[in-house]
Amino acid sequence: MLILLCLAEGFHRSFEYGLAVAAAVLTWVGGLVFTRFLGRWL
Numbered sequence: 067m068l069i070l071l072c073l074a075e076g077f078h079r080s081f082e083y084g085l086a087v088a089a090a091v092l093t094w095v096g097g098l099v100f101t102r103f104l105g106r107w108l
């Protein structure tokens with residue numbers, strides 16, 4: 067995600083900013099779901 071932010075800044079495109087933010091949010095939500103299911107088995 068940091069790479070996407072650097073590319074967006076380098077190429078002066080706002081599309082990559084939105085993509086990086088969306089990827090960060092999805093990663094965070096995916097981590098929460100993973101820990102919830104992992105907690106069931108431990």
